[in-house]
Amino acid sequence: MNLLGEINCFAVCLKLSEFAMLVALLIVISISLLAASFMIKMPKHRLLTFVSAQIAAFLAIITTFYLMKCDGMLTIYLYSGYAVISTALIFGVQRFYDRLMIKRLNAKPISNVIGWVQEFTGRLANATVYYYDAAVPRAFAAGKSIFVSFGLLEMLSDDELKAVLAHEAWHIRNNNRAPYMKQLAIMTFSSPGREEIEELADRYAAEIAGSEALSRARSKLDKVFI
């Protein structure tokens, strides 16, 4: 079946179906939520609205596919394959990513070089902190691990380091939701609300270590936070 034929098929099926209105409604809801998400100031609410828009879009896609009466549609096969592969990749990689990074970066437990870091982070999240050999300052969270480069330890004062650790600890605490959000973004061909997530992590970091330490760390690190 060719693509033009498929588009025609979508149009015919939707026209004949009693649920065409439902699909239209879902699309309208999704677009309005998306528009609303641009106007909302609070990062948490903005993120929730954005995710709701994605859910509505996803439901619209699923409903449309459900209504199709044509057999063997290429787009449905493609979309299902895309769903299966991306799910396997996202959830599979998520599970092993930190172990993979420990190996790749030859990362070592932070307790080898600084005593208080693991204890401080352990109080915020169930995470192990590792450092790795690199002068470029960088910090990121993966699975149940936080990685900091040695250059970061060298550059930041203790309270600035606490702000970075708290930021990453927030990611670990919320990591169980991250793969679902990524998956939803992939299924709706959009992006996960990365900016909002970083903003929420920063708010937490400011609460724990003080906004002054956070902004000092930020200005030193620029855009190396992930």
Add this chain to the structure above:
Amino acid sequence: MVKLDQINISNDGLTKFFSPIEAAILKTLWTEGEMMTSELTEKTKIPLTSIAGTLDRLVKAGYAARRIDNVNGRVRYVYAPVYTEDEVATEITTKIMDSLVESFGHVAIENFSKYSDKK
């Protein structure tokens, strides 16, 4: 970074073979010996954000070595050159001569001997 395809004959001094930041770091390490990152940024007047990646590259390529130093809970890298200036000069010269001989054979060798006669 001493790759023959990156040699730039029109540049000055070490920057023929290294990037300007790499050259500045190596020169400083050769004169001063062991140095902390903060001392390196001070001496070379290159900000840490630009120097950090270059230091990683120099260490990876084997021109600089670093160890971890821990004083009163403050950790830092201490850098040192792996080769002396003469050793690096020998390495570069050998690489270039090898490539000249490989391309031009006996003509290159004849020119080397003329050059050494002149000297």
